[in-house]
Amino acid sequence: MEGSTQHCGPGLDGPRPVRPQELPQVVDLVNQIFCVALGKPPTMGQQFPQLFSPANAANLFLYADQGRPVAHAGLWMGTLHLPGVRLPVAALGSVCTLPPYRGQGLAGRLVAMAWERCREAGRPLLFISGDRSLYLRQGAHRAGRYRDLRLRPPAGTPKPSALPGLGIRLARLPEELPIVARLHQQEPVRWHRPWEAWPELIEAAGYATIYHLRQELWLVTVGENPVACWVTGRGEAFPGELLVLEAFGNRQALAASLQPLLAATGTEQACLPLLEGDPLGPALEAAGFPVGSGPVEPLPGTVAVTDWPLLWRELAPYLEERLPREWVGAQARVEAANGRSRYLLETETGEVWTVEGEAALIRALFGQGDQPVPEVPPHHPLAAALPLPLPWPKGLNYI
Template identity: 30%
Template sequence: MTGPRACAPSELPQLARLADAVFRSKGGSMQAEYPLVFGEENLNFCRVIEEDGRIVSHVGVSIRDASLLGCSLRVASIGAVCTDAAYRGRGYASLLMEDARTLALGEGASLMLISGGRGLYHRLGYVNVGSFRSFTARAEILPVPAEGLRVEPCGAAQIPGLIALHQRLPVRFVRPADDWEKLLAAGMIMNQRGDCLGVWEEGRLVAYAAVQRPRDGAPARVREYAGSETALFAALGAVARYYEASGVEVVAMPGTEDLARLLRNAGAEEKELAFTGTLGILDVDGFFACIHPYVRECLGAPTDALFLDPRQTNSISFEYAGERYALANRGQLTALVFGGSTEEARSIPEAPPGVGEILKRIFPMPLLWYGYNYV
């Protein structure tokens, strides 16, 4: 066995065959569908193990900057975790996940998102937490677009406008133009084929929706949007008709309210979703340094009296006004920070009243939603 190590450029076809054998047995190309992982410029972050002269296990890492309520941080997204069937049970995925964690920390990432919920990730301390809202609206309750509003697919020519709209989101991945080019060309919205539909009002691009193509008359699934939420709501009927779908299903982007309110008032069915995978805070000091402006804004002067100690052997603790609140591990800290209704989010211990009241003024924070950045 050799590795964990980076995938060499000459090995990319071999790696693509392994990923397709595991994830695309019925057809498709992981390399084409997920350029943020399998692009040649990212091969140092395609971590592999070689045995018997070939690649037998892989963990893909995509490291991007993100903005969380005005705070800048680096995020490592993990995907395409796979092992050749003949080499499973040897601990290769665990070795690669630890290698990916070390690599991500070296790149300055303080948060890791994993597109999966297998037991391995939970054993390594990652948790399924976070809270998102999903709305499903039948076509008949959606508005008829007003004159002057149209819905059409976006392409490379619209990238500057898409960037301008996306930059307004309060919780988002930072997505440069070259990422937009690759993602639009790939035609994937998270884990399904999809389209980027622009909403034009009086000839001006005012919103977009990244929509998974519906199957067998199911709702069209909006998995990312940005721009005017009022215009987007007015265009949802046209989105449903574009696909001849039974309606639309929309995941509300974190930190936004208007589209959710409009859908709720229209009678859409609402439900809570957890994050579509597992996650963990990698670097406690680094993460809290990143969100310090947000914490300071929430607390004011008490910020300086709230002390976080991540260096204890078996726990992470907050101290405030003589009270101490200990969390057993980084998984519990991640659950505290991002909240939600999952068992892991509910299982964190109750805080003493003083420090608990302070922490409630900060947490939970909204969590990043993958959208186009799914790997």
């Protein structure tokens, strides 16, 4: 990718990967745009240590003017767990350009380079924290289904807990980190977190730091046994509110502990993202919290499919338990049609499923809020596996 360097004006070179020795200057650039310009302390390097690490420099892209970075786009290579599948994915973030250099298409070319890097690295799915037209033009779109809940303690006398001995307390870190990690590993849909990443991500508190929130990890116990965990943020930016960044473990215990959690944190309501299909929903209803009000929305940010044939192949272990063999082994391909891309699956027996455009493909694969998904009719075999579940994007792995 070094060979793709272009020159846009005198002394301006790129797009190209960041060299490890340039990393401090890149962090200075993103701090200038995302922190200093907004009156915040320059914390981007601390918030996102996995992104801005020397080991990840090859996945960061820039334009430089006489050696000074002036535009940047960064990728983090991760893994997403679905039932039976470890799916290699990427996340895109910290896309920026210094004001004097805007309007030249620098960010667009950097994002295009990031897309190509995903394909080269075998990352068929890309998560993006924003929804700028810059990303939509490349084929990213809103995806997923969740309810943005604001939950207050139910009126009246609290229901007795169905879990005798239920308790809640702050996790004692770092000694109880193995307990937290084991609870997270029980989640069927989750980000893969190597052991060494846990302390780094907890200390970084990437998403919480954006809003100057105090990030805390609360263990839910039954007797002496930890059975669930809340990752929360609270602070002056959201007075009286407790932001749930992640929740994992026993759903009945999570629901029963929500009211004690609010009492322990001195907050009035929980801002809780409930992913569609999560059994936490019925558990909360049984505990007296209304979860059915409010629309089903797409997840924040956008998602892009960077390599459709590879994505379908990588999903095979998940699909094998849900689809007839001919659809699991269907050939996925992309064709040009009427100036846009057509995405197809074709079985050995000649059955064909097709959608036109990236937006339709992403809606079919992941759903999109409360919009209907005409691309996958209820009677079609693919309906048994689609839409695919997604993790909450604003947790510890936020980029």
